[in-house]
Amino acid sequence: MKPTKANSQLANKRPFYTKEVMIRPYPPLFKIYQSYAQILNASQLPTHFQHDVSLISATAPAPAELFATDNFLLVYIAQQQNIRIKARSIVEADVDLIQVQYQLSNTLFKLMTELKINPQALNPDKLLHNLNQSLSKQAIYDVNQKLYDKPRCSLSRDLLAKLIDCSRNQLLYRQKQINGSHDLRIQALKNKCKALTSVQPCASQFWSLDHEN
Incomplete structure (x- = not known):
């Protein structure tokens, strides 16, 4: 098989x-990367960061791709700009997912305490849900023990506020803004479409000329 450019680079x-x-x-770690992206989207990105990353060569469906198993900060920045990296080639069979998830989770917690994060750029409830769904339960337990001395395997709004250096009230206010905006959109739809407020909606209510625009 002819070596691909990605394989040659490694x-x-x-x-x-x-x-x-x-x-x-790396696909099994994509949900963790999404949590990174939510935090980094709301952050002032650092100008100095590690350029080392562990990569797995892809064979399908896109041989030109490389999959990262660490340094998701670099992966995020690489989506936006051309940067110089130093890659370590690893074999997929050697990836210890539990350990990698733990390391990525701890690295994200560290970033959250170091970066300047704008709470107004976050969706707190969505972020909390994604963090609790994607991150290592052991890492969450450890950070709870370290900061609150509480044996919990889930992140609370209080802990999130502490990690990103803001108040719980700031997160509550931001979520209230998001929910209020959502409620306004729903009300606007109800004002245009009678079917949304009808006990027994019919097709004619959905297609009424009164709410085409």
């Missing part, structure tokens, strides 16, 4: 630029 063991290949999070 094989030569020299730093290369991300414009030459596409770097994605």
Whole structure:
């Protein structure tokens, strides 16, 4: 089989630029990457960061892709700009998912305490849900023990506020803004479409000329 550009980049063991290949999070870790993205979207990104990353070569469906199992900060930045990286080639069979999830979770907690994060750019409830669904339960337990001395395997709004250095009230206010905006959109739809407020809606109410626009 002819070596792909991605495989060649890993094989030569020299730093290369991300414009030459596409770097994605390793699929089983994608939900954790989404949690990273939510935090980083609301953050002032650092100008200095580690350029090392562990990569797995993809064979299908896109041989030009490389899958990262660590340093998701670099992966996120690489989606937006061309950066020079130093890759370590690893074999997929050697990936210890539980350990990798634990390390990525701890790294995210560390980033949350170090970065300047704007609470107004977050969706607190959605973020909390994603963090609790994707991160290592052991890592969540450990950070609860460290900051609150509470044996919990879930993140609370109080803990989230502490990690990103804001108050619980700021997160509550932001969520109230989001919910209020959602309620306004729902009310606007109800004002246009009588079927949404009818006990027994009929097809003619949905297609009424009164709410085409």
